[in-house]
Amino acid sequence: MNSANGRGSGHGERAERAGERGAWGDGTRVVHSAPAAPGQPFLAGPVFASAYHLGGEDTYGRAHNPTWRALEAALGELDGGTAVLFPSGMAAVSTLLRVVLAPGDTVVLPADGYFLTRNLVAEMPVTVLEAPTAGPYPSFEGVRLVLLESPSNPGLDVCDIAALAEAAHAAGALVAVDNTTATPIGQQPLLLGADVVVSSDTKAVAGHSDVLLGHVSTADPDLVERLRSARTTGGAIPGPFEAWLVHRGLGTLDLRLTRQAENAAALYEVLKGHPAVANLRWPGSPADPAHEVAVRQMRRFGGVLTFELADADAVAAFLGRSRLVYASTSFGGLHTSLDRRAQWGDPVPEGLVRLSAGCEDTADLVADVLGSL
Ligand SMILES: *Cc1c(COP(=O)(O)O)cnc(C)c1O
Secondary structure, three states: HHHOOOOOOOOOHHHHHHHHHHHHHHHHHHHHHOOOOOOOOOOOOOOOOOOOOEEOOOEEEEOOOOHHHHHHHHHHHOOOEEEEOOHHHHHHHHOOOOOOOOOOOOEEEEEEOOOOHHHHHHOOOOEEEOOOOOOOOOOOOOOOOEEEOOOOOOOOOOOHHHHHHHHHHHOOEEEEEEOOOOOOOOHHHHHHHHOOEEOOOOOOOOOEEEEEEEEEEOOOOHHHHHHHHHHHOOOOOOOOHHHHHHHHHOOOOOHHHHHHHHHHHHHHHOOOOOOOOOEEEEOOOOOOOOOHHHHOOOOOOOOEEEEOOOHHHHHHHHHOOOOOOEOOOOOOOOEEEEEEHHHOOOOOOOOOOEOOOOOHHHHHHHHHHHHHO
């Protein structure tokens, strides 16, 4: 029986369900992201197997795992494509680059995007053209891959994915979007015209700061095959327990993002006029320079804000006083966290921080942040 991976029902029933699913809201879709057959648990437990008793579709654990498939079905449905899981966001990014790039190719990258992606591409035998996320972008003539990131991490700038995808396609380039900050229910780059989505599900998708995972989604069946095959032969595969934890977390993604965005909106209001705070960014605010583009292509804005305090000492003093804000270099978790990006070598001011609003009560969080500034 394949009910454990959401494929137990017959064809007709599946099609009917697919129709229903399209009409559902985000909360319903993530809660019901793994349809359970009668007699089965709501979310099947992780399947640990290196070798299977041959005869079904699964042969060997490096190539096949039903716990991966259940989460891939859920993420693919949310992204509007087919998802392939990887053991981390960087494993997703690096496998995509390895599969689509050849020596001598030209890649366009955000100058203000995730630093490890830029470091990785810098080590490859390719030509790199960097552009700020908000533009201007170079000509895409002769470019093999345009890798966008919107909103960018950590600056939270936004690019017009549909317009850039159109220009890149006109020049024959492939378009990928790092959708980590937005999440699959915050933005659907494939529906905006991108060819590929990459995501670090370590962040808000898993949401509990206890697991790393990533995925690539695309509607191109040939690319799906090449990604799966690169995973099987490359051998860096996700752990079934990690995949299961992420699937468990996915069920509350809508609830968590809703609270995080409420907290971010409340923090934005009190931080925007605060004398200790400069260059506050949150694309959810109509006052933000990225809002106009963001509102056209994003379905929700999430809980990540960026701003500047005076310097590194001011950030340390803030963290020393706060009881609710943890220093942490990740984001999207239950706990409010703050990261001073210059400490990791991002080319940003010393006092620039990314604050990831968690799921605490809004009044408690606002009081703690104001009291700590
Ligand atoms: C964290 C992150 C990654 C890398 O993901 P890991 O799961 O840490 O490997 C890639 N892109 C962005 C935008 C990220 O925030």
